[in-house]
Amino acid sequence: METEPVLQMRNIRKTFPGVIALDDVSFDLRRGEVHILLGENGAGKSTLMKILSGAYERDGGEVLIDGREVEIGNPRRSQSLGIGIIYQELNLVPHLSAAENIYLGREPSRAGLPFLPFIVDRKAMNGSARELLAGLGVNLDVRRPVGELSIAEQQMVEIAKAVSLDARILIMDEPTAVLTEREIRELFARIRRLKADGVSIIYISHRMEELFEIGDRVTVLRDGSVVGTRDIAGATKPELIRMMVNRELTQQFPKVAAPRGKEVLRVEGLNRAGVLTDISFSLCEGEILGVAGLLGSGRTELARAIFGLDRIDSGGIHIKGRLQRIASPRRAINLGLGFLTEDRKTQGLVLPLSVRENICLPSVDAFSRMGVVSRRREAEAAAKYRKDLRIKTTGLEQRVVNLSGGNQQKVVLSKWLVSRGDILIFDEPTRGIDVGSKAEIYELMNKLTAAGAAIIMISSDLPEVLGMSDRILVMHQGRINGEFSAAEATQEKILHRALGDTE
Ligand SMILES: Nc1ncnc2c1ncn2[C@@H]1O[C@H](COP(=O)(O)OP(=O)(O)OP(=O)(O)O)[C@@H](O)[C@H]1O
Numbered sequence: 001m002e003t004e005p006v007l008q009m010r011n012i013r014k015t016f017p018g019v020i021a022l023d024d025v026s027f028d029l030r031r032g033e034v035h036i037l038l039g040e041n042g043a044g045k046s047t048l049m050k051i052l053s054g055a056y057e058r059d060g061g062e063v064l065i066d067g068r069e070v071e072i073g074n075p076r077r078s079q080s081l082g083i084g085i086i087y088q089e090l091n092l093v094p095h096l097s098a099a100e101n102i103y104l105g106r107e108p109s110r111a112g113l114p115f116l117p118f119i120v121d122r123k124a125m126n127g128s129a130r131e132l133l134a135g136l137g138v139n140l141d142v143r144r145p146v147g148e149l150s151i152a153e154q155q156m157v158e159i160a161k162a163v164s165l166d167a168r169i170l171i172m173d174e175p176t177a178v179l180t181e182r183e184i185r186e187l188f189a190r191i192r193r194l195k196a197d198g199v200s201i202i203y204i205s206h207r208m209e210e211l212f213e214i215g216d217r218v219t220v221l222r223d224g225s226v227v228g229t230r231d232i233a234g235a236t237k238p239e240l241i242r243m244m245v246n247r248e249l250t251q252q253f254p255k256v257a258a259p260r261g262k263e264v265l266r267v268e269g270l271n272r273a274g275v276l277t278d279i280s281f282s283l284c285e286g287e288i289l290g291v292a293g294l295l296g297s298g299r300t301e302l303a304r305a306i307f308g309l310d311r312i313d314s315g316g317i318h319i320k321g322r323l324q325r326i327a328s329p330r331r332a333i334n335l336g337l338g339f340l341t342e343d344r345k346t347q348g349l350v351l352p353l354s355v356r357e358n359i360c361l362p363s364v365d366a367f368s369r370m371g372v373v374s375r376r377r378e379a380e381a382a383a384k385y386r387k388d389l390r391i392k393t394t395g396l397e398q399r400v401v402n403l404s405g406g407n408q409q410k411v412v413l414s415k416w417l418v419s420r421g422d423i424l425i426f427d428e429p430t431r432g433i434d435v436g437s438k439a440e441i442y443e444l445m446n447k448l449t450a451a452g453a454a455i456i457m458i459s460s461d462l463p464e465v466l467g468m469s470d471r472i473l474v475m476h477q478g479r480i481n482g483e484f485s486a487a488e489a490t491q492e493k494i495l496h497r498a499l500g501d502t503e
């Protein structure tokens with residue numbers, strides 16, 4: 001039986017200087033369905049959602065809710081229409097607590113105090129925030145400033161906030177990009193309950209496996225236009241990928257094993273109180289070492305310690321055969337290390353600067369002669385990566401703040417590729433990146449290892465870890481709890497070790 005869609009967007013148009021972000025896009029959402037929005041980086045997914053959430057104004061077209069035309073105009077209005085959104089880029093206030101963020105602007109006030117009606121009932125607020133998060137399988141101190149939480153925890157706070165709004169239409173723009181397997185399970189269970197309650201969900205993700213797991217229908221966008229809408233039940237992965245990238249993608253993981261060279265990194269008995277315990281491993285030229293583990297298992301902390309961002313209490317780091325004290329990132333870079341951080345917004349990019357400037361930032365020395373930076377050589381290097389990684393921008397001088405999420409991530413990646421380190425640590429390198437571009441990033445990794453670079457790839461995307469690593473370390477509570485060769489590793493084995501099992 002065909003019921004009237006909860007939401008209809010008709011002939012939506014939106015342009016930015018130099019870009020047609022949405023060109024005549026029509027989209028509808030049924031009651032209680034999960035409708036996937038799929039498309040390459042820069043296809044227009046977030047822009048379409050921001051029109052619904054009132055963050056952007058549309059240039060043309062109409063929006064109908066329950067068959068009646070509505071004007072959205074601003075975020076408050078969108079909320080009052082029953083629309084909730086989890087933005088792709090986290091939107092929390094760092095110095096406020098998790099509870100304060102969740103209830104921002106609608107804090108429960110203490111009843112029975114006639115002269116002080118606006119005093120916030122903190123106990124009630126913290127209690128319900130705790131409950132909400134527990135419902136998502138997360139235990140954290142809701143009084144802590146969210147700026148101190150990990151990105152995954154922040155994402156869970158963001159999700160809790162959206163869920164608490166009791167929206168009828170819930171938009172999730174890449175909610176799982178920063179989550180690991182366990183949180184994703186909890187989130188999916190929650191999505192199923194919401195669906196059963198009649199909530200309609202628009203879901204965006206670049207993890208193809210997820211679409212088939214929770215989607216009912218999928219609409220594919222390409223370059224700001226709708227390519228088509230399909231029932232998930234009848235769709236196949238290759239078909240959707242073809243609709244998305246408009247070309248044949250021969251292999252999702254084009255792994256080419258490079259010859260194994262000398263040992264370039266050896267970590268021995270590394271300790272950092274409460275974070276890392278007795279970490280030892282080695283890494284050779286030509287090798288990709290995958291590092292898997294759950295949220296909070298210490299993977300990023302390990303990278304930070306090696307890169308000189310965090311102090312270590314004891315242990316040795318040998319680079320190319322020599323014991324080194326790496327007290328700062330500058331020292332690490334001089335020793336040939338590169339670190340692509342997982343937190344692109346606060347650590348990876350300078351948002352107001354251009355694509356060119358961001359790409360060339362860590363290697364300014366390489367582009368300058370006697371202190372004078374060569375713009376031309378910078379531009380050449382930036383242009384190369386823009387092409388290789390298909391970064392969608394209006395030009396090299398566009399400010400990165402205006403790029404789509406995935407294209408920002410590509411800029412961060414280029415930045416470290418340009419810097420020419422030969423021991424590269426990539427923390428979630430393909431987070432938020434579309435399948436076509438992912439394959440291109442893997443090709444680049446192949447080129448790097450073929451040229452003798454060594455790569456540590458921290459990733460929560462298990463198909464990627466399995467598809468691209470030569471060897472895999474699994475971390476659990478700050479320790480290495482398992483090592484597998486590419487041949488013996490399976491998704492199941494990795495998950496068991498990540499959960500703390502010892503065999
Ligand atoms: N505020 C803005 N100013 C200028 N251009 C913008 C702005 N927001 C988006 N764009 C451009 O609009 C296009 C669509 O971007 P959008 O963020 O909707 O892509 P997306 O499909 O969400 O991609 P991703 O998968 O990378 O998140 C891109 O070319 C982007 O650079």
Ligand SMILES: [Mg+2]
Pocket residue numbers: 045046047088173404405406
């Ligand atoms: Mg987006």
